[in-house]
Amino acid sequence: MDQPVPERSLDLVPTEIWILCWTLCSRRQIRRLSLVSKFFRSISLPFLFKDQSFNVAAVCIDLYRGNWVEHLHRLHRMAIRVERLVEPPFASLITSWKVTFGTEAPVGSQHKDIENIHLFDEMRIRVLNMFCKTLHRYPKLSSLDIQRNFVDTAFLITLVSLPELKHLKLHIPDKSPELYSGKNATISSESLQSLELSRDTLLLDGFGRGISLPNLVNLSIGTVRDTELFFAHIVDQFPLLESLAIESIHDTSPFPGLPRNCFPKLCSLTGPPSMIEALAPNRPICRAVMRQTWRMDHLVPIDDSKQARIALSRSSGPVTSLVLPGLILSLGLLSSVTDLFPDLRELTLRPARGGPVWRYGSRCGYFRTAETVEADRRLPVLCEETAFDGLPVDELSDAEEEAEAEVERTIAAPPKTNSGHMEWECIKTLIKWMSLGLFTLPPNIEVLHVDGSLLHEGISVDEEYRALAGLTRDFPTLREVRFLSSGWTWIRIRREETSTLWKADRIGCVRILLPNEGPG
Incomplete structure (x- = not known):
């Protein structure tokens, strides 16, 4: 059987x-x-396998004779991984690469006391060359984030020729060597939808006038130095933009006039107030992020956002998300925001800080004495077969940290204070305004973030509890709150008739008891 x-x-x-x-x-x-x-x-x-990354710059940081062998082995493992990932079936699984190359200068010139430091530079070049040569072998690569010190036109052509590439982020430091001119090159991509560059010269000189990105809808630039040239270029090349972001403009000339019919689909805008003032009216802007305006002759930020807010309110679409720059906040400002943007769902406030800190000088090292230091003559053995043997235990362990037990704390929301009897001069912080019921927000607000630090000493958890209680009482639609640089975000996880439960990582839960609104 x-x-x-x-x-x-x-x-x-x-x-x-x-x-x-x-x-x-x-x-x-x-x-x-x-x-x-x-x-x-x-x-x-x-x-x-879908998301891959390596960081050569991190391996080069803090390199010295005491750890250079360990860092060399890390770089060796990195090189092997880059080489093996192009083999089937791994290459077809990878959809995203994030790589940081760092400086192109040889590391050996800074470490004369290490006899075989040339191995480090050779391994770094191996990683760089292998990645660049095999980039085309990832058929499903859709996202690419590259940070390096030098990019030429040939490399740009390789990047945008990837058949499935939709998102490209390219960061080149300001002090990097100049790009080869791409004005006579033909750079084209039918798939690219999002392009993020560290500065406008990458677009104007690197990509050049021969660029063709017909499906580009998202453009983000770190620094623009010539606004007139930049906007003249993108108006012609990217008329279908839906999102435009410029972190800073280093140009003191007036913002250039733009055709009224340019960028008809623009719905997300990030930049200084002058840019938002010029682009917001009559366009379907639903999300706006205003960046801070600084000038060299001022020690405080320039409050030039009033006209930008008015212009933004004249957009053809309802503004549902707004980030205000570092301002001296007032109750009048909050009332103005509420009146101008009644459909607002998400609001981020950035209280004013001090002026920019200008640092001069160069990187200093330790003074060397006249004492002769014996050279490090170690010669590491780099074996492909055993490169991944002997890895640190924490990289191989399956141990998981146990989650801390959640602690729920209950506090009662105070009754609303009659603001008519308050001394406005005594209201010095946003936290007090929130807890006392003086905070004015649009009626359907869902997300409130307060970035930066208004109080030099920060705020305590108890102060956050009181502010959260006041906001819960006054704005029942709130579902997410972040306070002044506290490092955690409060998420509403349950709302009941008489109370609301909020949760934040590393703190636990707090239950807000709502006041009795009935008679008596």
């Missing part, structure tokens, strides 16, 4: 359960499960 074949219990688990595990588990838990089930491994592999 034949013995019945035992059923494999893992094969009886429905696919939905595996997908739920894949969604909720950490990477280490996924790794454990993938060792048990081939089916789960087939589900989890795309998740584990």
Whole structure:
């Protein structure tokens, strides 16, 4: 009589359960499960391999004779990983690369006391060359974030020629060598939708006039030095932009006049107030981020956002998300925001800070004595087969930290104060305004963030509790609150008739008891 074949219990688990595990588990838990089930491994592999990164600059930082061998082995493992990831099936699973190359200068010139430091530079060049040569072998690569000191036109052509590339972020430091001119090059991409560059010269000189990105809808530039030339270029090349962001403009000339019909689909705008004032009217702006305006002859920020706010209110679409720059906040300003943007759902306030800090001088090292230091003559053995042996325990361990037990604290929201009897001069912080019921916000506000630090000493958790209680009482639609540089965000997880439960990481939960609004 034949013995019945035992059923494999893992094969009886429905696919939905595996997908739920894949969604909720950490990477280490996924790794454990993938060792048990081939089916789960087939589900989890795309998740584990889709996002890749390496940081050569981090390996070069703080390099000295005491740790250079360890850093060399890290760089060696990095090179092997870059070479092996282009092999099947890994290359087809990767959809995102984030890489930081750092300086192009040889490291060996800074470490004359290490005899074989040339191995470090050779390994770094190996990583750089291998990545650049094999970039085209990732057929599903859709996102690329590159930080390096030099980019020429040939490399730009390679980047935008990737068939599935939708998002490209390229950061080149201001002090990097000049780009090769791309004005006569033909740079074209049908798939690229989002382009983020550290400065306008990358676009004007690197990509050049031959650029063709017909489907580009998101453009972000770190620094613009010539606004007239820049906008004349993008008006012609990218008429279908939906999102435009400029972090800073280093140009003292007036903002150039733009055609009224340019950028008809623009719905997200980030930049200094002068730019928002010029572009917001009659365009469907629904999200705006105003950047701070500084001038060299001022020690405080320039409050030039009033006209920009008025212009923004004349956009053709309802503004639902707004970030205000560093200002001296007042109750009048909050009332103005409420009146101008009644449909606002998300508001971020950035209280004024001190002026910019200008640092002069160069990087200093330790003074060397006349004492002769013996050269480090160690010659590390770099073996491809054993490169990943002996890794630190924390990189291989499956141990998970236990989550701390949540602590729930209950406080009562105070009754609303009659602001007519208050001395306005005594209201010195946003926190007091929130707790006393003086804060004015649009009626359907959902997210409130206060970035920066208004109080030099910061605010205590108890002060946050009181402010949260006041906001809960006055704005029932709020679901997310972040206070002054506290480092945590309060999320409303449940609202009941008489109370609201909020939660923040590392703090726990707090229950706000709502005041009785009935008679008596």
